[in-house]
Amino acid sequence: MACRGSDPHVSASSISIRVNDAQHTVCCDPKTPLLYVLRNDLALNGPKFGCGLGECGACAVLIDGRAVRSCVVPVTAVQSRSVVTLEGLGDSASLHPVQQAFIEENAAQCGYCLNGMIITVAALALREPNADDDQIRRALEHSLCRCGTHHEILAAARRALMLSRTANSPEGPDEELASSEADQGEANA
Structure with missing residues (x-):
């Protein structure tokens, strides 16, 4: 399913992902790094942009329980997987x-x-x-x-x-x- 992205020169798609036990649908280029979707579309700012090369670890998230650098993972790679960010580990009432x-x-x-x-x-x-x-x-x-x-x-x-x-x-x-x-x-x- 196509959707209208912010850049008319880039083909955008409606992509469904599961983050912190909630299903989300975002409209973006399928090659968009997961980090950008988390921060820009879902306002989850735990993962940070560090190197953009998957080397520093600032952007790490859990994907199916494994630590993965979200700056080098295209959003389409997590469509049928579970993503957990720092915000999803715990909250102020019940820390992880x-x-x-x-x-x-x-x-x-x-x-x-x-x-x-x-x-x-x-x-x-x-x-x-x-x-x-x-x-x-x-x-x-x-x-x-x-x-x-x-x-x-x-x-x-x-x-x-x-x-x-x-x-x-x-x-x-x-x-x-x-x-x-x-x-x-x-x-x-």
């Missing part, structure tokens, strides 16, 4: 464990890279909830941060994985978190 961990560890300065870091750790928590520091570092190695909060980001990722695990723990979140923090305190002593 990764968002909570980044706040608790003060793992942000300018915040520009934060979207990519949080989305990458959320994807890691889904596929590898018991990831060790090396796995965390490998997952984050292509997410650029120039502010120097790398130590805090690693601590936030550790805490996020723990919070994600304990959310489903039969012991409940408080007991496992307290036990883990006590173990870490002993290791640092």
Whole structure:
């Protein structure tokens, strides 16, 4: 189905995508990067424009649970898939464990890279909830941060994985978190 886009020289199509558990129909060139649709058409500003080459991670979103650089994915590639942005992870009343961990560890300065870091750790928590520091570092190695909060980001990722695990723990979140923090305190002593 054709629709009328803003540029008369570009062929626009009506494209249906699922973002943050809601179905949306947008009118755009089928080759338009997902990032532009998210920011310009859906007003979802969590994903940032960084490099435009898929290298910095600022534009990361979850596509079917995997962290993907939205600046290099054409919008038509996600028509039958589930897209989750930073806004879809949680909200102010109920933060996602990764968002909570980044706040608790003060793992942000300018915040520009934060979207990519949080989305990458959320994807890691889904596929590898018991990831060790090396796995965390490998997952984050292509997410650029120039502010120097790398130590805090690693601590936030550790805490996020723990919070994600304990959310489903039969012991409940408080007991496992307290036990883990006590173990870490002993290791640092």
